[in-house]
Amino acid sequence: MMAPTHFVFGVTTALGLSQLGWLEASIPVFAAAGFGSLLPDIDHPGSVVGRRLWFVSIPVAMIFGHRGITHSLIAVVAISAAIAWQTGSQQWIVALAIGYLTHLMGDWLTPSGVPFLWPNRRKFVSPIGFKTNSIAENICLVAMIAVDVYGLRG
Numbered sequence: 434m435m436a437p438t439h440f441v442f443g444v445t446t447a448l449g450l451s452q453l454g455w456l457e458a459s460i461p462v463f464a465a466a467g468f469g470s471l472l473p474d475i476d477h478p479g480s481v482v483g484r485r486l487w488f489v490s491i492p493v494a495m496i497f498g499h500r501g502i503t504h505s506l507i508a509v510v511a512i513s514a515a516i517a518w519q520t521g522s523q524q525w526i527v528a529l530a531i532g533y534l535t536h537l538m539g540d541w542l543t544p545s546g547v548p549f550l551w552p553n554r555r556k557f558v559s560p561i562g563f564k565t566n567s568i569a570e571n572i573c574l575v576a577m578i579a580v581d582v583y584g585l586r587g
């Protein structure tokens with residue numbers, strides 16, 4: 434899944450949750466969801482986040498490899514613990530965690546899959562999905578942007 438699709442998936446999810454009243458509707462919350470949706474790829478120095486935080490990205494990539502620990506249930510548990518630990522007053526942290534989870538879901542939809550059981554290297558792949566940067570992915574991207582624009586109009 435491409436970075437723009439990850440980003441829009443994270444923001445769209447946060448927007449949907451805010452529409453349901455489960456998440457604060459604010460720019461910091463949506464920005465945190467967008468950042469969280471790019472964060473797992475910090476294990477790739479060529480990624481959007483990896484290029485900016487190269488001093489974290491390069492060591493993580495060398496130690497764990499791309500789609501390693503940052504794409505695992507260990508990361509999900511750590512992120513979920515962060516959510517559970519929050520009282521709701523720090524909505525941006527919750528949004529960041531939600532964005533993070535949408536990234537893993539997004540990668541799960543691609544043939545490369547996600548090593549949920551890392552350090553076991555087995556990759557889990559959704560039975561229904563699409564190739565990265567395929568027509569299907571781009572249709573999903575445009576559809577989510579349309580939903581966002583519609584949602585933001587109120």
Ligand SMILES: [Zn+2]
Pocket residue numbers: 473474500504536540
């Ligand atoms: Zn990824």
